[in-house]
Amino acid sequence: MAKLSASTASSSGRRCEKRGGTVAFGTIAAILVLIGAIIALTMPSKQGGSSPLSRLFADAQCTEPCVPGSEAIMKQKAHGTSEYPVQQNLRWEVDWDTADRINNFNRHYAEFAGYWESTSFLSEFKENIENESGEVTFYDSGWKGSPLFTAPRDRSWKDFIAESKKHGWPSFRDSEVDWDYARVLPGGEMVSVDGSHLVSENCCIQGVCVQY
Template identity: 55%
Template sequence: MARHSFFLLASTLSSASTSTLFTTAFSALPVPVRSNNFNKLITRNMIFGKKEFPAPCVMGDESIMSPKAHGTSETPVQKNLRWNCDYDTADRICNFNRHYAEYAGYWTTTTFVEEARKEYEEKGEIMFYDSNTGKPLFVAPKGRDLNSFLKESQSHGWPSFRDEEVVWENVRCLSNGEAVSVDGTHLGHNLPDGKGNRYCINLVSVAGRPDGA
């Protein structure tokens, strides 16, 4: 944040009403332009410390990640994960972890890119399933081609999805930005940018097979 923006925000906090605070601080913060509602929501999060991500993101509560039979899930990850993803890494990240991730670029060391290209050529999209339950979590690419999806994922270090690529029936975003499945699988985090919500997801968390097939 630029120095003049910081001082403007600080003086506003000490003297303005809530409505004036929001309006003035919003004009001071260098938030990327996407839509007025999106900018207002992100700015409110920055000011008040509460994260509420704009629709179509579906928010969930902390109870989703409560202790269960196997960490935060009822079951361990599937034994035959796709793309040669490592079982132990997947089980640790999916079920016994809330903050950490596979190392950046891990997905490029698997067979994902090669197999994804084949699936994309055959079906025009790639399905990503919960590594624990086999439920569909993401469908990509949508609104872009495969090369664009891979380029963005390469840039950030992890498979990166947009709102329209999320199966919201089975995915939730917590107030701390953590992306999880409705069954308690840790997936990654929502890290919005100038284009909107961006979900940086561990490949080992979405390498399941449909219904455990």
Template identity: 45%
Template sequence: MIVTISYSRNLFFALTAILSVALAYQPHPNSPRQRTQDSRRDFVRNVVALSVPASVSCLLPKFAHAEINVGGKPVYGDDKVIMGQKSHGTTENAVQENLRFEVDRAKADKISSYNRHFAEYGGYFTSRESYLDELRSAKGPITYYDSVSGKPLFVAPIGRSMSSFLAESEYHGWPSFRDEEVVWDNVRVLKGSGETVSTVGTHLGHNIPDKKGNR
């Protein structure tokens, strides 16, 4: 899912969501479902902290409880500053382990940290049946997290139905996000190329505007 996050008028992103965005997503923090799950996760975290190695902590997305500011005008970034060579390609660290929905970590890592132009094949996300099942059963917007840093990148759908979000994503081949669904604190569109990346250097996709605006 090429997280082609592209906005300039209405930012619409065709995100590499399942791979780059870690397919680690949670219901929106303001939904009743999220509040109920929050208390359960707090308990689980306490148990996990006492019984498993720290390396397994990536099973629970970081920043899951932090206040998330979604939408607003697109924020542009400088290619050399954000995507310059780091210790692990364009990022300091590799993608987290144990990605959800049996996503291939090696492929996700290559696309996220060692790639500037490509993504998994179009329609890949439709092969993740458990992902589609969770989307269809969701009672509200879902938050997508960066597979490297764990920071929130997108909250969708906002301003449209889940069926509309899925229909648009299936039409383009990758999960697609609009400007009001982007967490601009952690996402940048690179000047000139339209490449969309996270602030830690994760490749997310490209801005591919359509008649509705940026995508």
């Protein structure tokens, strides 16, 4: 049986190393291309806008009774995305600075989960909750104060409270939305027609963005 010389074995080893290096480089390049594609699909097309991927899914989600809106609603105005700051003396001891910041200078974030439970909402409506009676209308904290939600509707107070606690924010169903004043933008962001950011993905709602 023929034996490989030292030079032949060394040359063969170098070729294997070269092929291995080429494969590794190709794998790394493919991973980088994939990462780039993911970033391109998920990154907003402009500041405050939505990504191509989120727009694709959101367009399919906004069906009746949902009313779609355009990015023009949230264009920059005199006070962030609104003409004026949020109203003074918000109900249920909601913090004004937090409400104004999230309403008018924000497109993606909310107050911390569970914040709504630290307000006086639950105590004010304790009797309604215990007796399963009545509804409450939630108004835009923005300068016009348009009605946005009426709840609970087509469900019990118990269900409304339980779902809101589970999600971390007051949570509304389509039938509880006043679609005359609420819109869903490409990407899933829910806003008021007057430029208040309500929620990044319908349909939980930031407690500070509705006037209790």
